[in-house]
Amino acid sequence: MRKQETAxxxxxxxxxxxxxxxxxxxxxxxxxxxxxxxxxxxxxxFPHHEKFSKTLIIIKKQVRRGMEISGMLNKFAHSMEEPEAxxxxxELLDQIAILMxxxxxxxxxxxxxxxLESPLDIRIDPFRLQLILVACLEYCFDRTAxxxxxxxxxxxxxxxxxxxxxxxxxxxxxxxxxxxxxxxEEFQETLRGLNAKLFPISSPGxxxxxxxxxxxxx
Amino acid sequence: xxxxxxxxxxxxxxFVSTLAERLQLREIETIVATDGADALRIVNNERPPVVVxxxxxxxxxxxxxxxxxxxxxxxxxxxxLTGRGSTNDGIKGMRLGAxxxxxxxxxxxxxxxxxxxxxxxxxxxxx
Numbered sequence: 528m529r530k531q532e533t534a535x536x537x538x539x540x541x542x543x544x545x546x547x548x549x550x551x552x553x554x555x556x557x558x559x560x561x562x563x564x565x566x567x568x569x570x571x572x573f574p575h576h577e578k579f580s581k582t583l584i585i586i587k588k589q590v591r592r593g594m595e596i597s598g599m600l601n602k603f604a605h606s607m608e609e610p611e612a613x614x615x616x617x618e619l620l621d622q623i624a625i626l627m628x629x630x631x632x633x634x635x636x637x638x639x640x641x642x643l644e645s646p647l648d649i650r651i652d653p654f655r656l657q658l659i660l661v662a663c664l665e666y667c668f669d670r671t672a673x674x675x676x677x678x679x680x681x682x683x684x685x686x687x688x689x690x691x692x693x694x695x696x697x698x699x700x701x702x703x704x705x706x707x708x709x710x711x712e713e714f715q716e717t718l719r720g721l722n723a724k725l726f727p728i729s730s731p732g733x734x735x736x737x738x739x740x741x742x743x744x745x
Numbered sequence: 746x747x748x749x750x751x752x753x754x755x756x757x758x759x760f761v762s763t764l765a766e767r768l769q770l771r772e773i774e775t776i777v778a779t780d781g782a783d784a785l786r787i788v789n790n791e792r793p794p795v796v797v798x799x800x801x802x803x804x805x806x807x808x809x810x811x812x813x814x815x816x817x818x819x820x821x822x823x824x825x826l827t828g829r830g831s832t833n834d835g836i837k838g839m840r841l842g843a844x845x846x847x848x849x850x851x852x853x854x855x856x857x858x859x860x861x862x863x864x865x866x867x868x869x870x871x872x
Contacts, residue, residue, distance in 0.1 A: 556763040
């Protein structure tokens with residue numbers, strides 16, 4: 528995507544998610560005030576006390592959910608601002624998991640994260656990295672049997688940082704894939720931009736994709 | 746003995762007035778401003794020891810307000826409220842003399858704790 532176009536998407540998305548956060552913050556504070564007032568009035572003096580309390584719990588839960596999604600979308604938008612930035616791998620995987628949860632649900636698969644043991648910052652183009660990871664996830668969602676799990680896991684290797692996208696169970700586990708699937712070929716330019724390599728994982732009991740990123744620590 | 750009085754500054758009127766009401770229920774005196782210019786006027790007149798300031802405001806932004814407060818009244822402690830993904834604003838604010846920054850949404854208990862800490866520093870700097 529052209530620089531001007533990504534900057535435009537970034538600006539609009541960041542602005543709108545900021546507004547969403549303001550709306551949700553106001554709802555959160557208002558429900559908090561209702562909760563305070565409810566706590567001040569005794570059980571007996573307020574009719575439907577219990578029902579109100581339960582309703583407030585639902586409002587708070589949904590506001591939290593909305594804030595988590597909006598917050599991640601806001602971060603995603605800001606990630607387009609810089610062509611290169613320090614990215615903490617586990618934080619990024621969490622962000623992708625929240626944003627991709629719905630796409631996983633639509634394919635009736637669960638998305639799980641298996642993070643690095645300790646936080647690790649790498650210098651990379653965060654937008655391109657997310658673009659390729661989302662492409663890998665969509666590829667795996669399409670090939671994971673209904674009710675299965677797609678796990679995004681990361682570990683350090685001698686070559687760099689490995690991010691694996693594993694399908695369990697794979698809907699076509701007999702297929703022995705040795706080369707990068709055709710539908711991912713179009714991401715070669717993105718991979719070159721990241722100085723990364725993408726490989727298929729196809730061994731008995733393990734199917735998926737592996738992305739190897741260069742390791743450049745702080 | 747000086748009592749904690751907080752100026753809350755945010756352009757989201759319903760948010761800031763509700764937050765003020767919640768703090769008042771906890772017996773914390775609050776004043777509300779919905780823009781930077783109004784906030785500076787209140788600071789000049791009332792000198793609250795603690796200011797809770799939203800960074801992203803139309804017109805005079807939070808960081809500009811912070812700079813002016815610290816230049817004229819260094820004893821006043823300013824807590825910044827930043828959006829998620831705007832950590833840089835918080836760091837910039839710390840360099841400009843903010844007491845601390847908190848990311849929105851903030852739990853009321855965490856905000857009160859931070860306000861009390863800022864108040865203690867303000868008292869010490871006054872002595």
